Amino acid sequence: MKLSTLGLASALTLGLAAGSALAEYPDRPVNMVIPYGAGGATDISARTISEPLGKAVGQPLVMSNIAGAGGATGSVAVQNATGDGYTMLFARVGTHSVSPAMKATLPYTLDDFRFVAVYEINPIVCVTSPRSGITSMEELIAKIGDGGISYSSAGVGSLHQLSAVMIMREFGIQDPLSAATHIPQKSGGAAATAILNGTATFLCTNSSAVASFVTGGQLIPLMVTTENRVEGFDAPSAAELGRPSLHQLVGWTGIASPDDLPDDVAAKWSDWMADATQDAQFRERMEARGSIIKLMSPEEANAFIRGQYDTFRTLVDELGMRIEG
């Protein structure tokens, strides 16, 4: 029994091995690491694109959630993997522009990764509760001047925290760190709940995370950071408010690999992503959640991520927000 099973297994393996000498990349399933837990925004985005992407790749995509430490655990797992194209990462604004800018002890840097694409952009929106009596950015800024205002986030060193600080700074508050109190929560969902129950006054987050609350009238949108208004949010854009430098403050999702990925493999990923993002069903589902589908080439993606990182890093250094311990 044992022998025959072993024999069967090795025969299958030999068959596969013989196949792989002839076939080119990819000849086996590709492990796609999602650095956040099941059910989160990154997870849903990743699983939505995995359907058309799997068809383009022609091999199964195995989705692996490796969550922890604000995405660092999963990113490190990919950083340490071989760059053979069989381990890829769903990189996110949090893991690859906010965390490197904020955390001195982060065990990886941008140079450890090669970005093959950015496929999704998420506008950032600032919201408050109707009970706060605030209806516009102007009023919010005035109230911050009076003191006693707080904002929630998905944790220290998260996009939410950085967004709130950057926006306050853009609106002329010189020392945002002491002007308003930061009340960190455990997750993005908890951050929204904290506004609903009055723990904190305002929150700047991905539009998709609060879309339902805005539609239901439980939260009031104050502004969006994009150039144009966002559907479903009755709030001025950063351009209308005359703060075009906030356009850079957006969320994104992309695909990255360890930095030693061969060029021909990277080229294939660009093609596959071009195919996958054309899928009508995929676009429809993502847009229903408030995302903007925008495929960037590897060069564009790199420039975009580095630009965003530099902006964030400058701000963090100016304010002394960097987490050193």
Next chain:
Amino acid sequence: MSIFDNLVAGLGLVANFEAFLSLFIGVIIGTIGGAVPGMSVTMTVALTLPFTFAMTPITGILLLLGVYKGGVFGGSIPAILIKTPGTPASSATVMDGYPMAEKGEAGRALGMALWASCTADLISNLSLILFAGFLASFALSFRPPEFFTLILFSLTIISGVSGKSMLRGAFSAVMGLLLATVGLDLVYGTNRFTFGDPNLMGGLNFIAVLIGLFAIPEILSVVWKPGDAHDRTRGLGKNWVTFAEYKRSFKSIVRGSVIGVVLGSIPGIGAAPSAFLSYSEARRKSPKKENFGKGEIEGVAAAEAGNNGVAGATLIPLLSLGIPGDVITAIIIGAFMIHGLQPGPMMFVTNADLIYGLFIGLIVSSVFLFFIGSAAIRVFKFVADVPRSILFPSILVLCVYGVFAVNNNIFDVGVMFAMGALGFVMLRNDIPAAPFLIAYILGPMLEDNFRQAMLMSGGSPWILVSSPITWVFWGLTALTVTAIVRAGIKAGRNAVQKAVTEEG
């Protein structure tokens, strides 16, 4: 529209073969997923999610809800049979379920788990339908100060699960609290006991700690004292739970369900604390206190009622406010959104038929759970008859696969074995594992909410007594602590008297 009109509209929506079929399949998938340690309900629901994309909204959501309901019960099967909770929520079930299995009464334990689960499920679903509006506003009044006092009160249940010695239970709890500090600090993001290792920055994986603490020490105990000779005492046994036993435990089941409903409607607590709270309340009220932890069927009933009571109530904040109470409901919210539905107060106006359709489906799911659960017990019962020298190596391998699958990380497997070693030392020294686990779950919540409250108030402690809810929980905590101290003094006096009599 009246409730009756809505009900009719909802019935129109679910009264088709596919809706019930998908609910039925969902319960089956959930029971299996829950029964595989490490799979967990969360992962099973996440895996089922993509299949709902192509379905109509009601069919897809019923499928997910079926998985959820089935999974919460399914977790109790391995908890009873192999001392490995299939889901964190079923860890309280281990305390009396496994001793019963050891005595050859696995059939009774599983039967009671099923009956208690179905009853609690039904009560939870009915509360969702009847009190959603009221409980939802209650949920929103829980801010960090209220949470802090609630969790402080919940920590007193440690005394109820400490077994022979309060002090050893307290020591166990402190160790659990200490271990939970590993990771990144909430407010400043600095490292605590991470030694620069990225695997430790996220804290220790909860499932790895859970399985390491319960299952591995059991394997080590068999290694300590091996042999297939006393297999005959195990086995499912012909015994099945009787109606008289159900009636006797009925009070505990209802109490557990109510605890589950209240804790479930508050976002962020989860099913495990509810199961432990229900268990310790049942023990406190029971005339057979001594028997708890040694195979008391009422303990199984209370634990299962506590965790299933949560399963319907978590939908209260989800449907009425759009707030997910835990990770599982967060995934279910995702399913709503993919279909273009946005849970929240508006949904009762815009999609009332769908809501009432879901309500009908939920009630039916309790019935499905009863039949599928009975079948599952029959399928899994062979596990109890497997010789120990085959069963325990299988558990070992299953735990490794399961713990790896939770977060795709080999490091977690190492954590599981390390926790197993600690758990074995604790077992040999009669230090109970349950307080460790409760502290590990509640400790970080206590600290985080305390610090969030301090941030809100700018450092003033008065915020911790600023609302009626906090007063209630401070009062309850004071009452419970007084009762514990009095019981402790009484026990101490008796012990001294006994020692004196023995000497004299």
Next chain:
Amino acid sequence: MIKLHRQSVMGIFAAGLGGILSFIAIPRWVATPANVPNIVLSPLFWPYTLAGLCVLAGLGLIWVGLHSNERFNEDEGEVSGAFARVFFFSLIAIAYVWALPVLGMVWASVLAFAATAFLLKSDYPKLALVCAVLFPVVLYGFFAHVAGVAIPQGEFVRLP
């Protein structure tokens, strides 16, 4: 020499653990920013509280141990070779974790299963061997192909 009750030994251990935490572990391995406005907000506050509780629990255990005559599990009597077997099981566990990325989860599990069954002195050695091979393979099939988990494959023999 006075024979201490086991509970007191535990207490000494607990109190010692609290001491080590307060004086060595927390100052060394818990980082804190330089400018914390309020002591209760410091990342150190909670660990120090716990270390204090740990010492308290330890002192309590020492005191109770001095007055207690409670009997423990282990007093049931020694089981021959128990320590040696537990030691060997620890070796199996260490080798198992180490072998996971090298051999792959399936083959490492086959070996660990067989070794553990042997350690448990199975009355059914043939059945144990069959299960040792079948069970990990079946679990692989379930986790890899039904649940879609990337089970580690190892460097030698890949499964489909």
